[in-house]
Amino acid sequence: MADALPRPAPEPVSPRHSLRAAWAVAALAFVILWQWGEPVADWAFDYPRGWEIPVKRWIGDFMKWLLEEASFGLFSFTDLTRFIADVIDVPYRIALSLLSTGFLRGQGSDAVQVVPPLPWLAVIGIVGLLGHAAGGLRLAMITAGCFLFLAVFGQWENAMVTLASILIAVPIGVMGGLLLGILGHRWRWFEAAITPLLDLMQTIPIFAYLVPILFLFGFSPTAAVIATIIYALPPMTRVSMLALRSVPSEVRDLGRMIGCTRRQMTWRVLVPSAKPDLMVGVNQVIMLSLNMVIIASMIGAGGLGYEVLAALRRLDIGTGLEAGFAIVALAIALDRLSQAAAARKPVHAEPGAARQPLWARHPYSAASLVLIAVTAPLALVVGWIESYPAALQISTGSFWAETMKWINVNFFDQLEAIKNALLLNVLIPVKRFLLGLPWPGVVGLLGLLGYTLGGRRLALTVAVLAFLIAATGQWEKAMITVYLCGISVMFAALIGIPLGILAAERERAGRVIQVVIDTLQTLPSFVYLMPAVMLFRVGDFTAMLAVIAYAVAPAVRYTAHGLARVDPQLVEAGTVAGCTPWQLLTKIKLKLALPEIMLGLNQTIMLALSMLVITALVGTRDLGQEVYIALTKADTGRGITAGLAVAFIAIIADRLISAGAARTRARLGLQR
């Protein structure tokens, strides 16, 4: 995203010392306003209600118009959205029938099963074959093992429902994201136009637009699939633009020399050479889609997400964890498959291959068909082929509940002491400090920071967005949001960047860390949120833990990725020059990986903000809560306004960091 910005303005016009003077004056003015301003300028501390812009009402009215009146002449806007839903519904139904319900005739309780779903043995076999095709025996074991886990822990039915929606959402998300990325790569203006949109898609909490989505796309699992795509697509687009731009110019030149058309250049040259980078995006789409499973289940997607929610409502921690880990197992299988598929070398047909029979040319497809042909009829008579025998299912039963109880009874006081120390010494002072700041001062300082880092345009963007948050009457909640996310991101970076370095430097540790962060990112936060509440009570501390756990992943991932891509020749040169390993790391690798690390930090902020709604579930009083309240009151205007405020915070942070990164890079002579 660092590159997603228009190039920063060349050196700001004013010489450096006058900028420094501006900072001194601004800081002084700020301190005076902050310390002594309250009696004279009350409005600077509490935005007057009378000055508020009635955005909530405007958005509410607009939504109403969109739903009830908007029309293209022949058909209305809702007809169009319903049509889109129906189109997506077709492949979804097929996937669901195949995996879970079987093909049915009739509806509801009248329905009669015509063709049963695939037997579990066949599904595991096919997944194993896919693994073998993509990555050999080892991968086959992993994927089949993950799916076996689902069956053994009695999560098969739910997992297949979830898998059906993921199988639809991920390809649409990846292709859509890639196409937008290519367009953005081709035309600068397009990139400039969609970047804010991507930020909005990723940062407006999904609860904010859940109600309108349900109205527009109908109350069905398809609406959940659409919500998932909206949420999971942006990283793919971002990564695509970055990846396409990093294709070495030699490769481009080659393409030009051999006379590629524009289309060939994109699909035959750029996309294949950017494939390793693009796979980071695919990975993110899969992970984010699985992350939406819980929220998707709230609007009718069912599956594992529903199981998690229902289990935790009866405080059945064991079942919640099992269902949660089933989501993780799905994620690992899908992620490893996609990674391996991308890394596979293209196989060129041997001469004479065309003369071979069809099954020999497509051995895996043939084997899958044989598997289905054998198991499906057998499943009709042999019960254990059709579905995993209930008698052999394992459950952790009350183990987790007992463990929690043991920790709770024995360690609560120590944990409480740690929590109180952090709360009293870090969290509460930061919160008080931020809440006490006058909004015009903050807006001004942000503007000045924007000017220093990126020139006039950035200053204006940042200041206007910050002002709009105040002008819609959300300053206080926004500050609580900044405090909660800021502290969480700080901790996430402190934990994540060193872990990323470790992962890049030590292969074995890297593998373990990869599994841990994949787990953290896909394990629904609800699963660990409720045990956290048992140990730390409701409130900001618990919320912070949840945000850190979720948002640490990109900090690790991008750091490791950035370090891994550092040009080995430069490292070699450093070694020859006699650098110690420490110097190699700090003076060469980290510096060169800085743009990637910044991108990771940016994603960390985005993810932290996207966790806001979840924090509302443990009783925080931030914008997330505002969105959550709006959802429960079905108040679209209020929800989207609060959602926009969240997005503005994200955009401000993103633009400032990006501009700062660009400056750093320019200073290091790293400008691409």
Next chain:
Amino acid sequence: MTKITPPTGRALIGAALALGVGIAALPAAAEVESRDPIKLTLHDWTGQLITTQIMGEVLKKAGYNIDYVQADYIAQFAGLKTGDLHVAMEMWETTGRDAMDEATATGKVENLGETGMQAIEEWWYPLYMKEKCPGLPDWKALLEKDCAEAFATAETSPNGRYLGGPVTWGGFDDERAEALDLPFEVVHAGTDAALFAELESAYQREAPILLWVYAPHWAPAKFEGEWVEFPPYTAECYNDPSWGSNPDMAYDCAKPRGPIWKVAWAGLKDKWPGAHAAITAFTVNNDEMGAMITAVDLDGRPIDEVVAEWMAANEDRWSAWIQ
């Protein structure tokens, strides 16, 4: 069209069984107005699943085609308004009232009356707290300094800590604490699950806790405890500040015991008049529902088994609904 419901866990077993029963019952079923499936929404708490499945089973006996659809408690109104969904069996007075009123005001959603269950929502404490605060359950005991301190935590001390429901539930607890001059700080849990996670945690350690508990729910059955007895609720107490012990503030009394409502898509009445009548007639009471929730959540019995038992034991009642 294929079947909508994504079956999950226990619901799956229930649905599968129900499917079997439904098909078996088809030939005997009476003629109904439309064979399109009536979609009943399922939420994520056991009591609602039981209520909905009882209704579903009864409608099936009348020959209707039933589909269960998972939907969020509040978000479902979007579907109820458009007719994507048809019936929601539990809409609680306190937690769902705003959304329900908003929806019925559009004319697209109809309130089908009370389920017969009364939601009890009040301040609740585990029985072991009576030793530290012997005056309970009378609310005046909470006014005493020692008693409030017994409920305190590091952040609220010397005031007591009261864990209220999510802000979205309303309930006027902040106002109540102020009006009754209770030395308590009101902390809001974000969700139902968080509320009971704290209760479970405190109960395991026999630690002090005072929180919002509601019934019908498994918690009052699992944990021994009592509701605080505030001055009984009257409408005047909420509307008229001069009522009650505090002459300047309202809410100086207990919470109302609100009914749990049934709501439906407004088109239900025209498309399936018989089903409309049956759903309107549906009633169960707190005691039988409490017993069923306990059987499922604490004894671990499958929902469909518990529902089938109820159906067998109450044939007179439900056959009257579908007359």
